[in-house]
Amino acid sequence: MTGAERVAEQVNAQSAAGPTAAGEPSPRLRPQSLMLTYLGNYVLGRDIAVFSGSFIDTFARLGVGEHAVRSTLTRMVGRGLLERHREGRRMHFGLTQRSEGILRDGDDRVWRRGVLNTDWDGDWTVLAFSMPESWQRVRHDLRARLTWAGFGSLGNGTWIAPSRVDVRPIVAGLGLNGHLKVFAGRAEQPTDVAGMLREAFDLDGLAGGYRAFLDRWDRPDPLPHAPDDLARYLWMTTEWLQLVRADPRLPVEHLPAGWPAVRGQQVLMELRDRYRAPARRLADEAIEFVRLG
Numbered sequence: 001m002t003g004a005e006r007v008a009e010q011v012n013a014q015s016a017a018g019p020t021a022a023g024e025p026s027p028r029l030r031p032q033s034l035m036l037t038y039l040g041n042y043v044l045g046r047d048i049a050v051f052s053g054s055f056i057d058t059f060a061r062l063g064v065g066e067h068a069v070r071s072t073l074t075r076m077v078g079r080g081l082l083e084r085h086r087e088g089r090r091m092h093f094g095l096t097q098r099s100e101g102i103l104r105d106g107d108d109r110v111w112r113r114g115v116l117n118t119d120w121d122g123d124w125t126v127l128a129f130s131m132p133e134s135w136q137r138v139r140h141d142l143r144a145r146l147t148w149a150g151f152g153s154l155g156n157g158t159w160i161a162p163s164r165v166d167v168r169p170i171v172a173g174l175g176l177n178g179h180l181k182v183f184a185g186r187a188e189q190p191t192d193v194a195g196m197l198r199e200a201f202d203l204d205g206l207a208g209g210y211r212a213f214l215d216r217w218d219r220p221d222p223l224p225h226a227p228d229d230l231a232r233y234l235w236m237t238t239e240w241l242q243l244v245r246a247d248p249r250l251p252v253e254h255l256p257a258g259w260p261a262v263r264g265q266q267v268l269m270e271l272r273d274r275y276r277a278p279a280r281r282l283a284d285e286a287i288e289f290v291r292l293g
């Protein structure tokens with residue numbers, strides 16, 4: 001079995017979201033997630049469109065087949081994340097304004113802000129909503145947006161975030177004027193802040209994700225069957241980004257002792273320094289593109 005085939009087994013196992021050896025849920029590393037990681041690292045900011053064959057050759061390193069790559073590209077075009085650019089008989093794919101925004105946000109969350117809130121100022125944002133039962137879709141959209149923005153639910157339509165948050169862009173377009181109340185301030189005694197965090201956020205789920213990451217990466221030779229450091233770098237950063245997107249950056253001082261994200265972020269930075277240069281070299285060798293504009 002080749003290295004790429006071994007990695008393919010791992011990708012497929014992760015995509016099935018089966019339990020790890022430790023019994024924790026595995027992350028779902030879909031081809032689109034890996035594609036976004038690739039685009040964010042090697043296409044964002046270059047004003048280029050990449051030849052479809054380059055995607056196929058690169059993702060073969062991760063055991064993602066040609067059909068899955070082409071299907072992913074087509075779906076991303078349909079979702080407004082990529083644009084097609086024909087050059088002769090060749091099809092190339094470039095970023096859209098929407099995908100650039102998503103990729104810049106991911107880059108900021110991973111490499112600039114990080115997951116550790118070590119300088120919390122004590123401020124909270126509290127949002128309460130009430131709407132007719134018939135507004136089920138609006139309620140679902142609001143909850144999804146609030147979760148993405150780092151809010152957790154205390155039940156009965158009350159959500160909290162451990163920072164001051166401008167809610168206006170989060171709820172834009174939902175038609176909720178008159179159905180929301182938003183406050184910002186500090187928790188007063190006798191509020192049990194640590195208990196409130198446990199109530200509003202899935203701390204066990206977050207910790208399990210970080211422990212699974214450490215099981216794979218906190219070792220001398222991570223992912224030994226991967227064919228090269230480009231495959232390792234794409235896998236690692238995709239997995240970490242999914243953890244970060246689910247993490248509301250809770251204040252470390254109120255989290256359980258030995259919070260695994262602390263070591264996880266250290267491992268990420270150490271391996272980034274090891275993999276980034278060779279991964280960039282391999283990516284540059286494999287990419288064919290046309291310039292836009």
